[in-house]
Amino acid sequence: MSAPPLETSGTGLKAWLTAPIPASPFQARMQQLSLKWWRLKANPSALFGLAVIVLIVLAALFAPLIATHDIYAQDLGKRLLRPSAAHWLGTDELGRDIFSRLVFGARITLYIALLTAIIVAPLGLIIGTTSGYLGGWVDIVLMRVVDVFLAFPSLVLALAFVAALGPGIENAIIAIALAAWPPIARLARAETLSIRKSDYIAAVRLQGASPLRIILGHVVPMCIPSVVVRLTLNMAAIILTAAGLGFLGLGAQPPSPEWGAMLASGREFILTNGWIAAIPGTAILITSLAFNLFGDGLRDILDPRHG
Amino acid sequence: MAKQDQSTETRAPRAARYLLSSVAAVAAVCAAATTAGAATPKNALVMAWNIDAISTFDPAQVGEVVTNEILQNTCDTLVDFDPADERRVVPLFAERWDVSPDRKEITFHLRKGAKFPSGNPVTAEDVLWSLRRVVKLNFGNAATLTEYGFTKDTVDERIVAPDANTVVFKLDKAYPTTLILQAIAANRVAAVMDMKTIMANEQNGDLGNKYLGTRTACVGPYKLTRWNAGESIVLEANEGYWGKAPALKRVLIRHVAEAGTQRLLLGQGDVDVARDLTPEDVKDLEASKDVSILKVLRPQLFFWNFNVADGPFSKEKVRLAMRYLIDYDGLGKTIMTYLGVPRASFAQLGAVGALDEKEGQPFKLDLEKAKQLLTEAGYPNGFEASLIFGTLPHSAPIAQSVQQNASKIGVKLSLERMANAQLFSKVRGREFQSAMLAWQTGVPDAHGNASRLVFNPDNRAEAKQTQYPSWRSSYQDLALNAKIDEALLEADTAKRDALYAEIQKDVMAKGPMAFMFQMYNIAGVRKDLKDWSWTGFKTYYARTSK
Amino acid sequence: MSEVAEVGSRRFASPGRKGLPSWVWATGRTIISVAVTLFGLAALTFFIGRLLPLDPVAAVLGDNATQEAYDAMYRQLGLDQPLWVQFARYVWGILHLDFGTALTTGKPVMEDIARVFPATIELASVAIIIGTGFGIPMGVLAAMYRDTWIDQLSRVVGLIGYSAPNFWLGLMGLVLFYATLGWVAGPGRIDFTYEFDLEPVTGFLLIDSAMAGNWEMFGNAFSHIILPASILAFGAFAYISRMTRSFMIEQLSQEYVVTARVKGLSWSRTVWGHAFRNIAVQVVTVVALSYAFLLEGAVLTETVFAWPGFGRYLTNALLAGDMNAVVGCTLLVGVIFVTLNLLCDLLYRVFDPRTR
Secondary structure, three states: OOOOOOOOOHHHHHHHHHOOOOOOHHHHHHHHHHHHHHHHHOOHHHHHHHHHHHHHHHHHHOHHHHOOOOOOOOOHHHOOOOOOOOOOOOEOOOOOEHHHHHHHHHHHHHHHHHHHHHHHHHHHHHHHHHHHHHOHHHHHHHHHHHHHHHOOOHHHHHHHHHHHHOOOHHHHHHHHHHHHHHHHHHHHHHHHHHHHOOHHHHHHHHOOOOHHHHHHHHHHHHHHHHHHHHHHHHHHHHHHHHHHHHHOOOOOOOOOOOHHHHHHHHHOOOOOOOHHHHHHHHHHHHHHHHHHHHHHHHHHHHOHHHO | OHHHHHHHHHHHHHHHHHHHHHHHHHHHHHHHHOOOOOOOOOOEEEEEEOOOOOOOOOOOOOOOHHHHHHHHHHOOOOEEEEOOEEEEEEEOOEEEEEEOOOOOEEEEEEOOOOEOOOOOEOOHHHHHHHHHHHHHHOOOOHHHHHOOOOOOOOHHHHEEOOOOOEEEEEOOOOOOHHHHHHHHHOOHHHOOEOHHHHHHOOOOOOOOOOHHHOOOOEOOOEEEEEEEOOOEEEEEEOOOOOOOOOOOOEEEEEEOOOHHHHHHHHHOOOOOEEOOOOHHHHHHHOOOOOEEEEEEEEEEEEEEEEOOOOOHHHOHHHHHHHHOOOOHHHHHHOOOOOOEEEOOOOOOOOOEOOOOOOOOOOOOOOHHHHHHHHHHHOOOOOOEEEEEEOOOOOHHHHHHHHHHHHHOOOOEEEEEEOOHHHHHHHHHOOOOOEEEEEEEOOOOEHHHHHHHHHOOOOOOHHHOOOOOHHHHOOOOOHHHHHHHHHHHHOOOHHHHHHHHHHHHHHHHHHOOEEEEEEEEEEEEEEOOOEOOOEOOOOEOHHHOEO | OHHHHHHHHHHHHOOOOOOOOOHHHHHHHHHHHHHHHHHHHHHHHHHHHHHOOOOHHHHHHOOOOOHHHHHHHHHHOOOOOOHHHHHHHHHHHHHOOOOOEOOOOOOEHHHHHHHHHHHHHHHHHHHHHHHHHHHHHHHHHHHHOOOOHHHHHHHHHHHHHHHOOHHHHHHHHHHHHHHHOOOOOOOOOOOHHHHOOOOOOOOOHHHHHHHOOOHHHHHHHHHHHHHHHHHHHHHHHHHHHHHHHHHHHHHHOOHHHHHHHHOOOOHHHHHHHHHHHHHHHHHHHHHHHHHHHHHHHHHHHHHHHOOOOHHHHHHHHHHHOOHHHHHHHHHHHHHHHHHHHHHHHHHHHHHOHHHO
């Protein structure tokens, strides 16, 4: 830690964060961040979304501690039980504990969402900024490609890709990512177009920096906030698409406790044992709602133009 | 400011009122539109069924149960399965038949005066042409005939018509007559087609295959009047039918893919019959006073198929061990109740030569036995293998159950669910380690499955005997092959049964398939529909009434 | 659904281009870019189609076919040709509106699509009417009462609309409104009793039955469509109300609003008469875009409601390995998207005062 020492007392930290003139770039950044945090705190629905996300992340991290049963252990004698003290959310068609499966299922959902984001963000950023910064033929070609991908609804595209790649969780991630990068690229391009004209980019260029350096060092960092907002909002869409794939049997393979797949297997019992489908459906709804609420709030803070 | 607040306050209800009134309007229309207690038409049979698989009505090409059932009710074959006993055959378009003393010649005497819906008279010429075109078109169904010696080169001489009302089958071997009648004369390949109409619509020498893709041209109690792919089918009573007119004038089949939806429709009285109910729904419906649950065993087996080419599954003992991982009893009482009965023999219950219920299912879940067998086979610590399966609803839970049991003795099975088309193409290409599959035979005789699931004429990869599941499993046992040939031609029934019993026991111990369940046909039927009549081989719409 | 926001905001972020030499130049550019995009669509769908690990031959021949028959069909379907030959044939076919024959139905894909599409259009149209009818007033209200409970409510309801898996809502809706309460009719487009009473004219049951004066049938069709359409409408409602809100907030901060108020114009006349008229074009484009996305939502909704439309046709084709049908459908959706986007662009250019 070579950064300035952090005061331990609350007042000292507060003073440091609210000082009218920041002493270092780090302090300036921290001040910005704390400002944003204050604004976030004023937005109850965003805060609620964040809290739910944190809760789900914690559940996923500590799933083995939270789960009450082995998620694979079957017991045909105890199938389709109603929620009770022994099985908080009942059991499924093979007598497995739904609560435990739900908790482990959070891992899969977050895994899909995160991995997709990790693939999509750099891909979209690089293509978008390159296209926007270089312009000309590169721009035309790349944007045509983006147009082609954008011309499909993401679920249809993901369906087609997953059918081509074969079912499975990794393939589902690739398929969703292939369908999700174009909007990010377009956003990054739009940002780049406005950044490109700014004086400091001209200054860097005059100093002889290469386009690669300018894009990576100066354009990309400026695009990150809006991309993060976009991604957070996209998380919900990603989760829904993943669940849709799972629902059609093209996502995670049994016995994996993926929520969409759990919902699909519960569909058979919708009239006799409705909770088996209701529970994972509610989990999907809550998770994606949390990302939407948080993303919506984040947009107000980071990206006031779209307020 | 105060003024504005006031004005907004008066405005708020206005916009809110708009919202509320639209909600109310929608609700009102909904309520008005709801038809209470919708009943089905008095003169029609209305059925909910998943009819996605239908792609053609050409009897030479049809290979799945739904279209088969439609054809059975629209296209008369030479003879019919007896609705009272599926092992017997009764006359249909052939009034009677004679058999030569050496069993090698069957002479069918056809009904006179019957007419196709087109007005053309039905003659022996049509019968000949219908049978021959199946062989010449060479779709999968051609095997039904080629298997008994009616090949492309011989069919013209072996199936002949001495006069306009007689058809003769000349057989190359002394097959059991009933078997031939069941396998060919009662099969859709013997559906009598309207040659003149079809040939008038022939395209590029396809013998009317394209024409029959969306319609039928034959004679039966019903005729197909409408088919909207993936939506519905309408059958109307055939006015000029030679036989008894059916009680119900129309049969309406609506495509409903979701089992839950079918159950809702049945419960609300929107359909008379639901064909794809889940066990849970059936259990619920059994208590209903409006609906009865009917079931009949069908000649379909659900099994775990091993590719014995290499790896652990090439060892007989490993395959035997796998059979002890199947929880026949537990699954049979839970997931498979109403869906099927445990069955470990390749010969289905009800077939000639089949082992009885007890002898045909000697296995039970026994992890220790399985472990011991694995150790003897040289896999004391288990192994890893893949298990693929399709979209049959019971495949996933059964696969998971087997996977869980296997994991307890160190066998790690990785599951992969895929579209049926993909599953079949992998299995046909021998590109699998193990798979969950179903197979249905067309005859109530042990030979039906023995000839395909066990007998393998040529196991070389380049032989491409892809229509034999035994070949797909890379399995060939020459001794069993010989025994199957012998049993087929054995004239003495007791001896024949004994031979099949031997073969079945042998296959249960070392065959490439661990048979698990024989499936039911199950239907929920509204109680105001009477005389629903079916066997494992045919459903008789014309016998149903209201 | 949040892709919608992206496409939408793109439209509004870059209203028109500056310094176009003439409208001819602009039209030419548009036509070329659309043509290139369509070609790209065709290429993408074709290669997805060839990648599908499904066996079209087995789908035609059935499980029992011999290898000899198999090889013959392989050649007949043209699968032995080099890929570029197949692609050229495919593009040639598309130019003649020929997508080949669907293996699952044995009919030309184009004919199948023409048959199933009205059902989807009808569903999506009713959905968009519901979504717009509720979405616009909700959005305007939320803008008028910004940061009050009304605004918060619309925000939460809207976000739930974005977040709920609509196949799940469909299942739950069926259980509640059909099975338990009996308020609406079940899955499918119409009761069997009526199904064969009418020869299709337009293919839209509501219109056909109304034209025939068969109001009983109209009522039945309506009670079938209302639930799936409402569920489908939820997402569109969310999007339309959110976008309307932000357009309206922008308008309400304009000077003319204050001027109008000062001149004594009533609040509602200001909002509906002036401000709303100014955002009308933006709202129309948003509605058009969400209409396109309803077609996507229809894929899963139709599966749940046994709706014999385009979405279910596509899903079935996928599961059955019907390459021609999958490719045809995917291409069609792409074309609809491109067309609607293009229309929105044109609409914007022609009507928006700021881009004139």
